[in-house]
Amino acid sequence: MGATLSMARRLALIDRARRRDAWIIEDDYDSEFRYASAPLSAMQGLAARADGEGPVLYVGTFSKTMYPGLRLGYVVLPPALVGPMRRANVRQFREGDYVLQAALAEFMHGGGYARHVARMRRLYARRQQCLRDVLGTGTRLIGGAAGLHVVLPLDTRDGERRLVAAAAERGIALAPLSGYFMRPRGQPGLVLGYANATEAGIERAGGWLARRLRRLR
Numbered sequence: 001m002g003a004t005l006s007m008a009r010r011l012a013l014i015d016r017a018r019r020r021d022a023w024i025i026e027d028d029y030d031s032e033f034r035y036a037s038a039p040l041s042a043m044q045g046l047a048a049r050a051d052g053e054g055p056v057l058y059v060g061t062f063s064k065t066m067y068p069g070l071r072l073g074y075v076v077l078p079p080a081l082v083g084p085m086r087r088a089n090v091r092q093f094r095e096g097d098y099v100l101q102a103a104l105a106e107f108m109h110g111g112g113y114a115r116h117v118a119r120m121r122r123l124y125a126r127r128q129q130c131l132r133d134v135l136g137t138g139t140r141l142i143g144g145a146a147g148l149h150v151v152l153p154l155d156t157r158d159g160e161r162r163l164v165a166a167a168a169e170r171g172i173a174l175a176p177l178s179g180y181f182m183r184p185r186g187q188p189g190l191v192l193g194y195a196n197a198t199e200a201g202i203e204r205a206g207g208w209l210a211r212r213l214r215r216l217r
């Protein structure tokens with residue numbers, strides 16, 4: 001949904017994992033793009049003991065900060081899992097692409113990566129604001145404090161289906177929220193990604209959506 005898990009819920013989840021002897025996979029795939037407040041600590045850091053052991057496997061990716069075709073990501077593991085995971089990684093991916101990994105490491109050490117992420121954060125903040133402006137204050141949006149999408153809740157599945165179809169006829173790809181639910185009847189709505197669009201494109205597609213929503217209301 002694009003919301004940020006609160007500190008209280010992070011702590012409750014860690015407590016539950018400990019009591020049930022379970023793992024948490026923390027898929028922190030887009031938190032570099034945080035616009036409003038200071039970042040909350042990852043559960044991995046909250047849960048790890050001094051020796052690094054804890055119930056959280058922290059997963060990150062360079063797909064959002066760089067580009068998806070890079071196929072580079074990382075995991076921060078409790079020490080007990082490093083050996084088994086390394087063996088699984090070798091079997092599955094042959095340890096990946098060393099040249100790309102080394103090039104990215106150099107980009108990071110030289111400060112280029114941090115500058116790139118900071119520049120993109122400003123750009124994506126502008127694009128999100130552009131989307132908010134064009135949809136207007138009367139349109140409720142969920143999320144947006146971090147990440148690269150917001151969610152626009154709708155009242156009915158039928159409304160969602162018709163809106164997605166009408167948009168497709170105009171060459172606008174709207175992602176239906178209900179498709180992301182495992183339950184057959186998930187919350188209807190739209191998942192609006194704004195990262196991979198120009199402000200002119202957001203104004204054009206968002207303008208159409210805003211007019212359509214006004215008519216529905």
Ligand SMILES: Cc1ncc(COP(=O)(O)O)c(C=O)c1O
Pocket residue numbers: 027029060061062063068072073
């Ligand atoms: C929930 C989630 N996790 C992780 C990723 C990143 O996946 P990958 O690193 O395989 O590109 C994505 C990409 O869209 C995602 O939606």
